[in-house]
Amino acid sequence: xxxxxxxxxxxxxxxxxxxxxxxxxxxxxxxxxxxxxxxxxxxxxxxxxxxxxxxxxxxxxxxxxxxxxxxxxxxxxxxxxxxxxxxxxxxxxxxxxxxxxxxxxxxxxxxxxxxxxxxxxxxxxxxxxxxxxxxxxxxxxxxxxxxxxxxxxxxxxxxxxxxxxxxxxxxxxxxxxxxxxxxxxxxxxxxxxxxxxxxxxxxxxxxxxxxxxxxxxxxxxxxxxxxxxxxxxxxxxxxxxxxxxxxxxxxxxxxxxxxxxxxxxxxxxxxxxxxxxxxxxxxxxxxxxxxxxxxxxxxxxxxxxxxxxxxxxxxxxxxxxxxxxxxxxxxxxxxxxxxxxxxxxxxxxxxxxxxxxxxx
Amino acid sequence: xxxxxxxxxxxxxxxxxxxxxxxxxxxxxxxxxxxxxxxxxxxxxxxxxxxxxxxxxxxxxxxxxxxxxxxxxxxxxxxxxxxxxxxxxxxxxxxxxxxxxxxxxxxxxxxxxxxxxxxxxxxxxxxxxxxxxxxxxxxxxxxxxxxxxxxxxxxxxxxxxxxxxxxxxxxxxxxxxxxxxxxxxxxxxxxxxxxxxxxxxxxxxxxxxxxxxxxxxxxxxxxxxxxxxxxxxxxxxxxxx
Numbered sequence: 001x002x003x004x005x006x007x008x009x010x011x012x013x014x015x016x017x018x019x020x021x022x023x024x025x026x027x028x029x030x031x032x033x034x035x036x037x038x039x040x041x042x043x044x045x046x047x048x049x050x051x052x053x054x055x056x057x058x059x060x061x062x063x064x065x066x067x068x069x070x071x072x073x074x075x076x077x078x079x080x081x082x083x084x085x086x087x088x089x090x091x092x093x094x095x096x097x098x099x100x101x102x103x104x105x106x107x108x109x110x111x112x113x114x115x116x117x118x119x120x121x122x123x124x125x126x127x128x129x130x131x132x133x134x135x136x137x138x139x140x141x142x143x144x145x146x147x148x149x150x151x152x153x154x155x156x157x158x159x160x161x162x163x164x165x166x167x168x169x170x171x172x173x174x175x176x177x178x179x180x181x182x183x184x185x186x187x188x189x190x191x192x193x194x195x196x197x198x199x200x201x202x203x204x205x206x207x208x209x210x211x212x213x214x215x216x217x218x219x220x221x222x223x224x225x226x227x228x229x230x231x232x233x234x235x236x237x238x239x240x241x242x243x244x245x246x247x248x249x250x251x252x253x254x255x256x257x258x259x260x261x262x263x264x265x266x267x268x269x270x271x272x273x274x275x276x277x278x279x280x281x282x283x284x285x286x287x288x289x290x291x292x293x294x295x296x297x298x299x300x301x302x303x304x305x306x307x308x309x310x311x312x313x314x315x316x317x318x319x320x321x322x323x324x325x326x327x328x329x330x331x332x333x334x335x336x337x338x339x340x341x342x343x344x345x346x347x348x349x350x351x352x353x354x355x356x357x358x359x360x
Numbered sequence: 361x362x363x364x365x366x367x368x369x370x371x372x373x374x375x376x377x378x379x380x381x382x383x384x385x386x387x388x389x390x391x392x393x394x395x396x397x398x399x400x401x402x403x404x405x406x407x408x409x410x411x412x413x414x415x416x417x418x419x420x421x422x423x424x425x426x427x428x429x430x431x432x433x434x435x436x437x438x439x440x441x442x443x444x445x446x447x448x449x450x451x452x453x454x455x456x457x458x459x460x461x462x463x464x465x466x467x468x469x470x471x472x473x474x475x476x477x478x479x480x481x482x483x484x485x486x487x488x489x490x491x492x493x494x495x496x497x498x499x500x501x502x503x504x505x506x507x508x509x510x511x512x513x514x515x516x517x518x519x520x521x522x523x524x525x526x527x528x529x530x531x532x533x534x535x536x537x538x539x540x541x542x543x544x545x546x547x548x549x550x551x552x553x554x555x556x557x558x559x560x561x562x563x564x565x566x567x568x569x570x571x572x573x574x575x576x577x578x579x580x581x582x583x584x585x586x587x588x589x590x591x592x593x594x595x596x597x598x599x600x601x
Contacts, residue, residue, distance in 0.1 A: 071459030078453040082390035082534035084444045088377065089398035092405060177531075231416075238409055242366060245373075246437035249444060259535060260460075290536050297531030301467060301538055330437065 072260055080249075080256035083323065086291055087137045087248055094138030095244060098145035099237030103229045110151045118152045122200030125155035126193055129162030136164035136292050136318050137248060140327045141240050153207065158200035161344065164292040164318035165192035174314065177296035183359050184311065191315045191355040195348045202343060213333035247330035251323025255289035258322075271304035281309040282349050285317035286325075292318035308356035315352045319344050367413040369441055374406030376448030385589060386448075389455040391533045392592075455591050456534055458515040458552035461526045467538040469493055478502045483509040483559045487594045488527050488540045492575040495562055499569045507561055510542060510577065511585060511597045514554045523549035525558055525577070527594045540594050543576040555587045557597075 114121040132139060143160035147153050164170065166189050178184040270280035281302065290298050295317045299310040320341045329337035380387040381399035391399070447453065469489055475498040478484060486494070486508050494503040512525040524541040545563050550556055559581040566572035588597035 071457070074453050075456055075459050077447065078389065078456055079535050081444055081447055081453060085377070085380070085387065085390045085399065085448075086395065086533035086535075088373075089395070089402040092402045096405075234409065234412060238366065238370065238413065241406075241409075242369060242438040242441065245441045246439065249440040250437060253440075255535065288535065291532055293532060295536075298536045 076256050076260045079259050080252045083252035083255055083289065083291075084249055087252070087323070088245070090291075091137040091141075091244055091248055092241060094141045095240040096237055097132075097138070098141035098240055099233045101142070101145040101149060102236050103233035105149065107149060110146060110149055114151065114155060118154050118204055119201065121152055121155040122158045122204070123193075123197045125151070126158040126162040126196040126200065129159050129164075129196065130166050130168070132159075132163040132167055136321070136324050137244070137327065139163040140324065140331050141244055144331045147212075152204075153209070153212065154200040154203040157203055157340070158196040160196075161199055161319045162193055162196035165189075165196075165315065170292050170296075170318070173293050174296040177300040184307070184314075187311050187352075187355045187359045188314045190359070191311060191348070191351040192318070194355070195315060195319065195344065195351045198347050198351070199340075199344055202347070211333065211336040211339060213336075243330060244327055247326040248323055251289060251321075251326035254322040254326070255287065258287045271302075271309075274306055274308065277305050277309040278312050278349065278353060281305055281313040282316045282345060282352075285313045286321050286345065288317075289321035289323045290317060307360040308353060311356045311360065312349050312352040316345055316348045319348055363413070366438075367410050369410075369438065369445065370406050370413065371410030372445040372449065373441060374403045374408075374410055376445040377403030378407065379403075380448045380452065386452045388589070388592065389452065389534070392530070455587075456528050456537055457513060458526065460537060461513075461515040461524070461528060461539045461541065462518075464537070464539040466541050467529070469496070469540075472497055475500060475502065478506060483507040485509045485511075485596050487596060488512060488525065488542050488575075489594045491542060491577075492540070495568065495573045495575050496571050497569070501568050503562055504568055505561065507559060507580070508577070509557060509559045511555070511557045511588065512540075512542070513587075514550045514552055514556060515541065516549060516552050517543065521545060522576070525556070528592060529594050530592055534592075537592075541575075543574065544579050544582075545576060546579040547582050550582065550584065555585050557583045557585045559583075 115124055129139070132142065139160050142163070143156045146156040146159065171185055171189060174185050174188055175182065270276050281299075285295070288298070295314060299313045302310060302313070305313075325337055325341050328340065332340075377399050380390075381396050381403065387396065387399055469492045472493050475494065478494075484506060488510055491503070491508060491510055510525055512527045515524040515526040517523045522543050522545040525544050526542075527540045528537050529540060530537040543563070544558055544560070546560070558577060558579050560577040560579040562568065563574065563576035563578045565574040565576060585597070590597070
């Protein structure tokens with residue numbers, strides 16, 4: 001039986017990343033009851049046993065060794081688990097929305113609502129980001145499903161960047177973290193919107209579709225005749241969640257490693273010089289991967305730094321960080337993720353400096 | 361990843377979330393109490409998703425049509441989700457403690473404009489933040505000669521004298537933790553990470569009511585206490601009932 005083409009955008013692209021992996025991967029349909037059968041000679045075995053072995057080995061290592069009790073390892077596990085647990089509800093919301101968009105929303109809805117000209121659709125989509133309450137983990141799967149439903153990628157990326165930074169929850173948190181400083185809220189809103197729009201236009205100008213993984217280029221419409229919408233929703237939801245969840249854990253591990261290994265006193269070394277402090281806090285936002293609903297409190301606590309640097313922290317954080325890069329690499333492809341993240345960081349820092357010059 | 365394993369992973373993750381947020385208080389080690397409803401809903405949704413996958417057989421192709429819903433192509437990265445799921449269920453890591461606090465700078469204390477009179481209770485229970493504010497900002501020097509009672513865990517001070525009474529606070533999850541410390545003089549330092557209640561008076565060093573004053577305590581009594589439920593805030597301790 002042949003492998004049919006993908007349903008909710010699920011099968012073929014995901015086999016390609018994150019690891020180069022075995023070149024001729026055999027994807028076998030799963031007939032229940034078909035027991036294990038020997039691999040025919042010359043074919044590559046399904047890769048999952050190796051993944052299983054690795055996970056099992058890791059679990060055993062974690063469970064039974066004395067160094068597990070070392071305070072550094074415990075702190076690492078706590079921070080890693082905290083980032084994962086904190087992000088899971090938002091990731092679930094995002095993947096549920098993305099699954100619902102695929103299965104239930106008529107294909108032409110977004111193309112009807114958004115302006116026909118991509119250059120106009122970009123800022124509209126950026127402003128529309130205000131309606132998705134949550135942090136950045138939710139916006140990646142939603143943006144990907146928008147592209148699959150035919151929204152121009154530039155507009156979807158503007159939405160992806162603006163949603164976690166300008167929604168009411170995040171802006172309220174910012175206002176609470178900076179009491180008596182409404183300019184910071186306004187500056188965050190403006191700089192984030194500007195960055196999202198500029199990145200959308202930049203994609204229209206320079207972006208190449210082949211950077212996106214093949215799956216997203218197909219533009220297939222989610223619902224197909226003859227299939228239950230609920231089943232499609234459930235399977236797409238499940239697939240997207242497991243997929244993005246894996247990358248979330250990967251990103252959380254990277255951020256926890258930074259958090260535990262770099263002492264806080266490093267921060268003070270950079271707070272003196274204005275330019276250095278802006279760049280340093282931008283990099284710190286990428287490495288710390290704090291949820292966008294919490295980053296305002298972290299920024300407020302960095303009292304040694306000038307407001308411009310703190311604004312850069314607030315603008316870069318929701319758009320680029322370790323767990324987002326991992327999520328984007330998984331969803332859109334690695335070729336896309338590193339180019340997009342680099343460009344976004346540059347644009348976001350520039351927008352923060354300009355906005356801070358005008359407002360703060 | 362095969363279908364039954366995906367089902368297992370969803371069920372485990374859902375159970376892990378429900379275990380940590382609904383059945384126990386361990387979620388408070390990682391996130392704020394406000395996230396609890398979201399965690400419970402997420403756990404229930406994942407559990408239902410896993411059960412639905414186990415009960416239905418929609419994954420197999422409709423016979424003869426060739427319209428297979430082939431979802432076997434999960435990337436291996438999804439395996440990583442087993443780690444937090446099993447970690448939550450079997451081996452939840454402890455709350456952040458002395459290791460993190462020793463490496464962190466003290467959280468700057470907000471500036472408070474006027475101070476009211478202190479209650480007459482003695483010893484007076486205070487949070488570490490309030491004590492620091494009284495010592496460094498209260499020009500009325502109301503804290504002078506007063507016996508106070510502070511609660512926190514022990515962080516060794518290294519080669520310096522004394523040790524630190526510590527609270528770790530965070531605003532969203534343990535990744536954005538900040539540390540509040542008060543130095544304690546006198547008496548043997550209890551082992552790191554022990555939760556203690558310290559009774560004592562301000563350790564005179566610097567000018568009281570200005571930034572030169574050290575937030576420090578001359579301990580009269582140090583008593584071990586149970587870790588409060590609200591360990592990750594700098595509030596007066598709520599002890600488990």
